[in-house]
Amino acid sequence: MAIRHYVLLATDGFIDLPTTKELCPLPDTLQKLYVFGFVGGLYKVIEDDKVTYENQSLNWKDPNNWSSLWAMQTTASIPSPIMWADQGDRLYVTLINLGMPVSHLEDPHTIHLHGAHVATQIDGFPETSFSVPMWMGPNETPPTATYYFMPEHPGTYMYHCHVEASEHVQMGMYGALVIYPSEISLEEASIKMDACGYWRYKGEIQEQIPRYASHRQFAYNDIQTYYDKEYVMLLSDIDLKWHQTVQTTVETGISFNASDFKPDFWLVNGRAFPDTLLPHPQTPPEGSNPNLTQINYESYVHVKTDQKFLLRMINMGYAVVPWHIHGWHFNVIGKDAHPSPFLSISQKLDEISKYMYCCYNSMNMNHGMMNHEMMNMGFTETIGSGETHDLLLMADNKEPVYGRYIFEGQDMIPSLCEQMSEIQAIDPALIADIPTQPVSCNNTNTVNYVNLCAQTKFFPQFYPMHNHDDYKVTNTNTLETPAFSNYPGGQLTMIQADAPSGYMESEQ
Numbered sequence: 001m002a003i004r005h006y007v008l009l010a011t012d013g014f015i016d017l018p019t020t021k022e023l024c025p026l027p028d029t030l031q032k033l034y035v036f037g038f039v040g041g042l043y044k045v046i047e048d049d050k051v052t053y054e055n056q057s058l059n060w061k062d063p064n065n066w067s068s069l070w071a072m073q074t075t076a077s078i079p080s081p082i083m084w085a086d087q088g089d090r091l092y093v094t095l096i097n098l099g100m101p102v103s104h105l106e107d108p109h110t111i112h113l114h115g116a117h118v119a120t121q122i123d124g125f126p127e128t129s130f131s132v133p134m135w136m137g138p139n140e141t142p143p144t145a146t147y148y149f150m151p152e153h154p155g156t157y158m159y160h161c162h163v164e165a166s167e168h169v170q171m172g173m174y175g176a177l178v179i180y181p182s183e184i185s186l187e188e189a190s191i192k193m194d195a196c197g198y199w200r201y202k203g204e205i206q207e208q209i210p211r212y213a214s215h216r217q218f219a220y221n222d223i224q225t226y227y228d229k230e231y232v233m234l235l236s237d238i239d240l241k242w243h244q245t246v247q248t249t250v251e252t253g254i255s256f257n258a259s260d261f262k263p264d265f266w267l268v269n270g271r272a273f274p275d276t277l278l279p280h281p282q283t284p285p286e287g288s289n290p291n292l293t294q295i296n297y298e299s300y301v302h303v304k305t306d307q308k309f310l311l312r313m314i315n316m317g318y319a320v321v322p323w324h325i326h327g328w329h330f331n332v333i334g335k336d337a338h339p340s341p342f343l344s345i346s347q348k349l350d351e352i353s354k355y356m357y358c359c360y361n362s363m364n365m366n367h368g369m370m371n372h373e374m375m376n377m378g379f380t381e382t383i384g385s386g387e388t389h390d391l392l393l394m395a396d397n398k399e400p401v402y403g404r405y406i407f408e409g410q411d412m413i414p415s416l417c418e419q420m421s422e423i424q425a426i427d428p429a430l431i432a433d434i435p436t437q438p439v440s441c442n443n444t445n446t447v448n449y450v451n452l453c454a455q456t457k458f459f460p461q462f463y464p465m466h467n468h469d470d471y472k473v474t475n476t477n478t479l480e481t482p483a484f485s486n487y488p489g490g491q492l493t494m495i496q497a498d499a500p501s502g503y504m505e506s507e508q
């Protein structure tokens with residue numbers, strides 16, 4: 001059990017949104033967006049009586065820190081910092097209100113841990129509890145309040161300010177909250193790592209789980225929820241006019257009618273495609289403390305073929321999102337921090353069928369129920385506002401089925417590579433250049449399928465995932481009149497699946 005203490009500071013700021021589909025656009029094509037948000041992050045961790053200060057400068061009790069804390073005014077971005085803990089930890093979040101110097105609004109703020117099973121007093125709904133007033137200057141002690149949460153259920157959560165939530169949420173005051181199973185909670189579910197690093201379930205070694213995998217590679221206290229990599233996909237939508245009205249409301253006296261909400265930007269982890277392919281600015285540098293690097297807002301999914309990956313879908317927007325993933329079908333293993341009931345149903349059916357197989361095989365009984373799958377699978381998941389859905393995917397290998405057709409052709413149809421070289425001869429621009437991970441504006445590595453064909457390379461594979469309200473896969477160019485939309489943009493990102501571990505290209 002650890003005590004994890006975060007310090008969040010509420011303030012305002014600006015983010016840049018792309019208005020075109022260029023990967024690294026010119027600065028004068030960016031739309032400045034006025035936002036509210038929380039800054040700060042993990043302050044300290046107490047574990048086994050050992051105190052680790054992750055960021056001493058967040059210690060608001062020390063007057064020497066007041067000027068640097070005050071200087072965090074106007075640095076808000078979207079989303080707010082990720083918070084995480086293990087089941088059974090004690091999570092504390094101290095809130096400081098830095099005010100909103102850009103708009104001169106003097107609103108109080110709260111932190112509502114959305115989905116957390118907490119007492120009214122610390123639920124962050126100001127109408128039933130309290131809100132935190134503005135700090136009046138770096139020469140005074142900041143007024144604070146500290147929220148407390150003892151997570152009982154692993155899963156994907158979110159947090160947001162609940163003061164005038166229609167406006168403060170639209171303005172960007174939200175972030176992801178992730179709760180992992182603990183070693184103890186897994187053990188209570190008969191899942192335990194042995195002294196040699198093997199994961200065992202009910203005593204049996206689980207070959208599908210690598211040795212020494214972390215307990216934070218399970219989404220739930222269920223053996224079927226192991227993953228190799230995890231990603232947060234926090235979805236939100238932006239109405240530029242609403243943001244502009246809030247920015248000037250103190251001067252103009254004009255406020256925005258929430259029922260006029262009409263979004264023109266759609267974001268994944270605070271960014272619109274193609275920015276979703278770039279490294280996320282909030283990811284700590286490599287080599288940082290594991291407390292800080294445990295989870296991040298990267299949205300370009302980069303895995304190896306045959307790996308399992310978890311998408312923690314969070315919808316903070318005001319519309320339902322039909323999230324569609326190309327390439328593979330997902331298993332919905334949880335919703336709103338509860339494991340899918342299909343997990344235990346399918347496991348019980350497997351156990352029954354194994355028993356039947358053992359006992360009646362000699363009687364030549366049909367054992368077709370072996371490895372029975374009763375799962376909530378799909379390729380488009382409809383995610384309502386305020387919901388979180390955990391999607392588990394296996395990046396299975398397409399080469400055994402598709403490799404021969406692509407490189408050699410089959411059934412009297414020439415190879416796809418041959419067909420593509422004809423297309424290339426007509427118009428080379430029709431063969432896409434795909435930016436590969438890690439993408440950077442200074443050095444964008446790309447591949448295209450004709451290059452891959454020349455090397456008889458099947459990998460990497462690339463698949464998009466996106467909002468299937470496809471008009472939300474655009475970036476609105478609001479800098480020109482009349483405004484127009486550029487496709488692709490908006491709520492779109494990519495999955496890159498590299499060759500499986502130990503794969504030899506010469507095998508092809």
Ligand SMILES: [Cu+2]
Binds near residue numbers: 010108162163
């Ligand atoms: Cu607020």
